[in-house]
Amino acid sequence: MxxxxxxxxxxxxxxxxxxxxxxxxxxxxxxxxxxxxxxxxxxxxxxxxxxxxxxxxxxxxxxxxxxxxxxxxxxxxxxxxxxxxxxxxxxxxxxxxxxxxxxxxxxxxxxxxxxxxxxxxxxxxxxxxxxxxxxxxxxxxxxxxxxxxxxxxxxxxxxxxxxxxxxxxxxxxxxxxxxxxxxxxxxxGRCSTLGERVRVLLPAGRDLVGTASGLGPAGELDVDVDGRRERVSAGDVQHVR
Known part of the structure; x- marks a missing residue:
């Protein structure tokens, strides 16, 4: 079967x-x-x-x-x-x-x-x-x-x-x-995005470039951008190499 x-x-x-x-x-x-x-x-x-x-x-x-x-x-x-x-x-x-x-x-x-x-x-x-x-x-x-x-x-x-x-x-x-x-x-522990340099394409068309530093309380992605934290709940993420 x-x-x-x-x-x-x-x-x-x-x-x-x-x-x-x-x-x-x-x-x-x-x-x-x-x-x-x-x-x-x-x-x-x-x-x-x-x-x-x-x-x-x-x-x-x-x-x-x-x-x-x-x-x-x-x-x-x-x-x-x-x-x-x-x-x-x-x-x-x-x-x-x-x-x-x-x-x-x-x-x-x-x-x-x-x-x-x-x-x-x-x-x-x-x-x-x-x-x-x-x-x-x-x-x-x-x-x-x-x-x-x-x-x-x-x-x-x-x-x-x-x-x-x-x-x-x-x-x-x-x-x-x-x-x-x-x-x-x-x-x-399994998320390879964390610690990576990333580009996040946000729904409104804005881009964020920074380092993925953690996950928020609702599963959001925290991105450190020029010394400030941006919390992203939706977006297309590219690992920047």
């Missing part, structure tokens, strides 16, 4: 193909219900970006989450999912370094392997996850991206997708208290 490990943790609907897994989420379903595919035709990422990949090469999944934490802690959710993804990927690529990039990416050796998109729907949050499984270098959208296969993961796409999705579901289940300081410490 496909996604056997993930199905042992939550109801998983496997779609042969779909426009976007976001569009098939049933708000009446049980918490952690998941819609997953290896053939998403019209996915979307942050800031309205398209997310398209060859069939059978990437995992796309949407997970229905019902947070029990106060809404002011929900900003930690994409970071907690990133942590769960990173921990699920770790054993698949044992010679690589897996990290979380604020606010919603997972990197392997500094290149993007996965992205996260959280969309609030009333009292629920739909968590979208996209993971590059077995893409080859010439199939990648950018030279700043990678795949589990390129990073050394073995196994077929379906097997890798199951391992990753099970890890994400387990991590979301275990991170039920998004206000937990221990969870925040684990995220900070």
């Amino acid at each position: 496909p996604f056997e490990s993930a199905r042992s943790l939550a109801p998983v609907t496997v779609l042969p193909s779909v426009g976007s897994t976001f569009d098939v989420v049933d708000p009446r379903a049980a918490a952690l219900s998941t819609w997953a595919t290896l053939d998403q035709r019209a996915g979307r990422g942050r800031l309205g970006r398209a997310w398209v990949a060859p069939a059978g090469r990437c995992l796309a999944a949407s997970i229905l989450v019902r947070p029990t934490s106060p809404p002011d802690a929900w900003g930690w959710l994409p970071l907690a999912v990133g942590l769960a993804l990173a921990e699920a990927i770790d054993p698949l690529v044992p010679t690589a370094t897996v990290s979380v990039k604020w606010p919603n990416d997972v990197l392997v050796d500094g290149a993007k392997v996965a992205g996260i998109l959280c969309e609030r729907r009333g009292d629920d949050v739909v968590v979208g996850v996209g993971v590059n499984l077995v893409l080859t270098p010439d199939e990648l959208p950018t030279d700043r991206a990678t795949s589990l296969r390129i990073a050394g993961a073995r196994g077929e796409a379906e097997e890798l997708a199951d391992a990753v999705l099970a890890g994400v579901l387990r991590g979301i289940r275990d991170a039920s208290d998004l206000a937990d300081a221990r969870l925040h410490e684990r995220i900070a």
Whole structure:
């Protein structure tokens, strides 16, 4: 049965193909219900970006989450999912370094392997996850991206997708208290953005350039800019090298 490990943790609907897994989420379903595919035709990422990949090469999944934490802690959710993804990927690529990039990416050796998109729907949050499984270098959208296969993961796409999705579901289940300081410490320890020189493209079109120094109480990014602290709750972050 496909996604056997993930199905042992939550109801998983496997779609042969779909426009976007976001569009098939049933708000009446049980918490952690998941819609997953290896053939998403019209996915979307942050800031309205398209997310398209060859069939059978990437995992796309949407997970229905019902947070029990106060809404002011929900900003930690994409970071907690990133942590769960990173921990699920770790054993698949044992010679690589897996990290979380604020606010919603997972990197392997500094290149993007996965992205996260959280969309609030009333009292629920739909968590979208996209993971590059077995893409080859010439199939990648950018030279700043990678795949589990390129990073050394073995196994077929379906097997890798199951391992990753099970890890994400387990991590979301275990991170039920998004206000937990221990969870925040684990995220900070895995976040490769911290300590980096960064450029933050803010929603209003303004840029910040400085050093990422920490995470705020709601999962914001603190950036030291010319001796002053700027706290960023939303923005596109580039690691400046």
